[in-house]
Amino acid sequence: MKRELRRVAHLDMDAFYASVELLRYPELKGQPVVIGGRSVDRPVMQADGTRRFARLRDYAGRGVVTTSTYEARALGVFSAMGLMKSAQLAPDAILLPVDFDAYRHYSRLFKQAVASIAPQIEDRGIDEIYIDLSDLQEDTHSLAQQIKQAVRNATGLSCSIGVAPNKLLAKICSDLDKPDGLTLLTPEDIPKRIWPLPVRKINGIGPKAGQKLEALGVHTIEDLAKAAPGLLQDHFGRSYAAWLLDAAQGVDERPLITRSEPKSISRETTFDRDLHARHDRESLSGIFTALCVKVAEDLRRKGYVGRTIGIKLRYTDFRIVTRDFTLPAPTADAATIRRAAGECLKRVPLEQRFRLLGVRVGALERPNAAQDGAQFYQEQLPFAE
Incomplete structure (x- = not known):
C-alpha cells in the first residue's frame, strides 16, 4: 500500500521586526531600515508634523543588526552584522531601536490567526512556525492562501509559506519566493527546485560543515545527493553522513512537536x-x-x-x-x-x-x-x- 504523503507547512514572517516597525512608521516603506542597538533614540515628532529618524551613519557603539528591511539587505546589511560596519555600507539607512514587547505582541497575533484555521502547530520562535495540514480536507493551495490572509488580517503583515511532505523541505521552500511567497513542493519537484540550491540551504548544515563540503567539491544539494557514501563517512562519520544523504534526497521523518515544555x-x-x-x-x-x-x-x-x-x-x-x-x-x-x-x-x-x-x-x-x-x-x- 502506498504511504500517504504528509502536508507540512513552514510559515516564516517576512522581515518580521522591520515589518512591525513599518506598521508604526509607514512613511519608511520602501526605504532601507535597520533595527538594532539598545541606545538608539526613538523617532522624534517635529514641529512640521514629520518625524526625525536616526541615521546609521550617526551611530557610535558596538551594537549589532537585529534585522533589516529588504531594501537594506540589498545594500549588504544583514542580521548579526555590527552596526558600525553596516554604516559603511548604508550610511543613510534609517536606524531604529528594537522593541521586543511589540514583536511578541504581533507574534501572538499571527499564531492565533493560524491556529484558528490549522491548530496543529510547532512553535519555532517569534517569527516562524510549522503547521501540519495533513488531516485537513481543503486543497493545499487554498489552505495556504487562507492562512496567509488570516495572518495579514490579524497583523497587517505578510508571511511566506512553503508546503512539502516534511519539515526539512517545507523550511527550504518558505524561503524560495520571499517576500509574501507561497511555494508548494512534491517529491517529483525535488530535482528541479531543491537540487540546484547551495548545500547550506539545508537546515542542519552549518558553516563548518558547509566549508568542509565545499572543499570536497560538494557545492549544491544535487552534488550532495550524488556524493559517494564512503567519502562522506570518511569526513563526517557514519551517522551525520547518513543524515546528509537523506536530507539531500528530501527525506525527513521528524514529527511536528505541537507542544513542548521549556526547560x-x-x-x-x-x-x-x-x-x-x-x-x-x-x-x-x-x-x-x-x-x-x-x-x-x-x-x-x-x-x-x-x-x-x-x-x-x-x-x-x-x-x-x-x-x-x-x-x-x-x-x-x-x-x-x-x-x-x-x-x-x-x-x-x-x-x-x-x-x-x-x-x-x-x-x-x-x-x-x-x-x-x-x-x-x-x-x-x-x-x-
Whole structure:
C-alpha cells in the first residue's frame, strides 16, 4: 500500500521586526531600515508634523543588526552584522531601536490567526512556525492562501509559506519566493527546485560543515545527493553522513512537536559600554532589577514557576561565568528571583568590567501545586539600592 504523503507547512514572517516597525512608521516603506542597538533614540515628532529618524551613519557603539528591511539587505546589511560596519555600507539607512514587547505582541497575533484555521502547530520562535495540514480536507493551495490572509488580517503583515511532505523541505521552500511567497513542493519537484540550491540551504548544515563540503567539491544539494557514501563517512562519520544523504534526497521523518515544555526562561542584556559592579552600582542595580521583573512577567504569562535561579556574566574578554541557586519552593515572584540571583552574584568575581548580564529561571513546573517563596532569602544584594 502506498504511504500517504504528509502536508507540512513552514510559515516564516517576512522581515518580521522591520515589518512591525513599518506598521508604526509607514512613511519608511520602501526605504532601507535597520533595527538594532539598545541606545538608539526613538523617532522624534517635529514641529512640521514629520518625524526625525536616526541615521546609521550617526551611530557610535558596538551594537549589532537585529534585522533589516529588504531594501537594506540589498545594500549588504544583514542580521548579526555590527552596526558600525553596516554604516559603511548604508550610511543613510534609517536606524531604529528594537522593541521586543511589540514583536511578541504581533507574534501572538499571527499564531492565533493560524491556529484558528490549522491548530496543529510547532512553535519555532517569534517569527516562524510549522503547521501540519495533513488531516485537513481543503486543497493545499487554498489552505495556504487562507492562512496567509488570516495572518495579514490579524497583523497587517505578510508571511511566506512553503508546503512539502516534511519539515526539512517545507523550511527550504518558505524561503524560495520571499517576500509574501507561497511555494508548494512534491517529491517529483525535488530535482528541479531543491537540487540546484547551495548545500547550506539545508537546515542542519552549518558553516563548518558547509566549508568542509565545499572543499570536497560538494557545492549544491544535487552534488550532495550524488556524493559517494564512503567519502562522506570518511569526513563526517557514519551517522551525520547518513543524515546528509537523506536530507539531500528530501527525506525527513521528524514529527511536528505541537507542544513542548521549556526547560528554562531567561532574559539578558548586552551593555552599550562595559560596566563595573562597584563604579556603576546604580546603573547595574536598575538593569538587574529590570531583568528579574521581565523574567517574572515571562513566567506568569507562560504559566510557569521555577526553582533554580541563575545568572550569567560575560566579561570584556568574552569569558562567560554562570552561577545557580536553588530555592526550597518554586516561584514566579520578581522579588524572590532578584534575591536568589543576588546570592548567585555573591559567588562571582566582580573586580573586572563586564559587557553582559543575564538572569535565568530553570527547573520549571506548572504552579498548581507550587508554593510561593516570596518571603525567602532577605540577605543584602551586591547591587542593592
